[in-house]
Amino acid sequence: MPTRVATHTHEEVHDPVTTSSPPQELPAVAEGTRPRTSPPRRTSRRRPLGRDIRKDWRLYSLLVIPLVYLLIFKYIPMAGNIIAFRRFRAGGSMFGDEWVGLRYVQKFLEDPAFWKVFSNTAILGVLSLIIVFPMPIILALLLNEVRKTWFKRFVQTVSYLPHFMSIVIVVGMVMQLVSLNGTVNSVITALGGDPVNFIAQAGWFRTLYISSEVWQTVGWGTILYLAALTQVDTQLYEASRIDGANRLQQTWHVTLPGITPTMITLLILNIGTFLSVGFEKILLLYNPLTYDTADVIATYLFRVGLVSNNFSYATAIGLFEAIIGLVLVLGANALSRRVVGSSLW
């Protein structure tokens, strides 16, 4: 099963640049007899696989333990998704006991709670794309204008720090800041307002989620953009200055186009992971009072599966989410290849 999956994905995932052999070559080599239509290759490629492995067994032996690891801890759970279509009994086979067809799929498609968490997930995903994604670009552009190196480095060093904090710490800090006696409420009361119990109000959850996300990721997100900015040809700036462009026009016509490929690559990655909103953070930050806005597919699945022990039902939901994720990545990648000619692989 895993091998089949892997062979299937080989063509999709393998990299045409660094993989020296086309994917269909593998079975041909293994058989050793099939007539070749492709151009001649290096001689080592024609030798039987067995002899290659015997001669170079130490290299192949390095693969063994990691492959066993991947097989057991990545591919067996993938196959374990089969229980979305089979009844799972505690103490029974991990692949389920009997086929039930699409019963669990039908169950979540008809479950209003599922569509509620689906739309919550989509809303958080869209908000992240619109608000969280552009922030590092803005910060990188502003940092790029700083001429004093020590100041730039100082801002960078400080802004990367939240990236290294455990999500438990981040949520702990959020709760302290927005608690009834926290800083945010102190500011509100100082301005004459009434204290707000942010943690217990569904209307505030998205704000808390998005703002803590910006706090934690904005600095670290600038790294790739700052790197791309150093690659922009300085001659372009000189040329645009001679043409009479001011700083703003230079930013718009020279700097931004210079980092567009980076932006597109990261945008694809973000679209692909659009539904996998910060599950661990939500799990720590939400509570039954905020489920209305906070409950997402992953947390719903968590409660259905591990709290209520409906393993098959939860797996069906998880499989659905994983397939959407895969389709989104492949789709965004294909789109970007067609539209801008750059893709992840």
Add this chain to the structure above:
Amino acid sequence: MRESRSYRTFTVLNTIFLLGVVFLTMYPFLNIIAQSLSSEAAIMAGRVTLFPIGFTTETYEVVMSDRLFWVNYKNTVVYTVVATAISLVLTTMYAYAISRMRLRGRGLFIGIAVFTMFFNGGLIPNYILINSLNMDNSIWAIVIPNAVSIFNLLVMKAFFENLPLELEEAAAIDGLTTYGILLRIVIPLSKAILATMLLFYAVSHWNSWFQAFIYLSDKELFPVTMYLRNMIAGTSQTSDVAAASADAQNNVSSNIKAVTMVLTVLPILCVYPFIQRYFVSGVMLGSVKQ
């Protein structure tokens, strides 16, 4: 002349803005440090912001006298060391093998790893697997399932690919086996990337809590992140709406939470200024298109 003046204005505004970013980034840290050194009454009155009010170190003594805190802290250290060692060994072995052009089926082996980035088993099948293997409630449920990060694997592979092949060929002529080449030529040349990987893995293992949350039931086995999690999210995780509606702060007093948070992030805060550049270089390597 006009532009240079408006540009000067921009520079001033930009500096002020960036200082604002620095302040907002640092504020939550300064706030919990201040709270950890403040009296509970001052915190409850909402008076603690940047500086301790009613200075006291008593809270530290209270937290540090809790045996469970130290047991959990020690667990975090042990888990981080063991998990990082396993991660590094597996990642290095696989990355080295798939970085060699002479490896037959190289594309397939890369594909097997990369595919798991885009499609994975999901929560429930993983949970069932760990339980079927009887790994739950043991260190192995923490250190094994997330041993290999595919991102780190690809970073290392890219690094190995850029090592000069001539060195290895010369070593092979001198009679070194592949193992010898890896241990005595490649690894000494890869200290920079190994340090980066070590840090990436160590931080992610240090910070992890979810594996412990779902697989461990024995409090004595918890990492310190779980100790903290039970403290901050104590009430918000109950299905009891009444309990959750009470402010989550009521369970454990704020200064105790603040001290626990400070003690948990302290190791990272202390080493961070010195190791930050390794992380940055790691990200840069990873961004090189594989």
